Amino acid sequence: MSTKITPENLEEETDNKITIIDFWAPWCGPCKILDPILADLEKEYGDQIHFGKMNVDGNQEIAEKYHVLSIPSLVVFKNGQAKEKVTGVYPKDKLKKYFEAKIAEVNA
Numbered sequence: 001m002s003t004k005i006t007p008e009n010l011e012e013e014t015d016n017k018i019t020i021i022d023f024w025a026p027w028c029g030p031c032k033i034l035d036p037i038l039a040d041l042e043k044e045y046g047d048q049i050h051f052g053k054m055n056v057d058g059n060q061e062i063a064e065k066y067h068v069l070s071i072p073s074l075v076v077f078k079n080g081q082a083k084e085k086v087t088g089v090y091p092k093d094k095l096k097k098y099f100e101a102k103i104a105e106v107n108a
Helices: 029-045 058-066 092-107
Strands: 021-024 050-055 073-078 083-086
Touching: 021 029, 029 092, 073 092
Parallel strands: 021 050
Antiparallel strands: 021 073, 073 083
């Protein structure tokens, strides 16, 4: 299950080879579509990617820091540094290929 990311644990939770944080909100329809896709991918890649979720409601400063202007957005951290952002809903197969590419990058 994805870790709930807060301002207090953000630094600790992103200190991994790869961390993907899902920036979402409970009122966001596309976020609800992406949620089960990410849950499935977390089961598959949870041993290689650390997954987290941050509710943008009440955390606008952090969302702005990582240039999250619309949701859902996935921010990819490598060794604690935000490196990429993917915004929108994507099919599971497309996200799977993307995650595999990120894993290959850190293992190269």
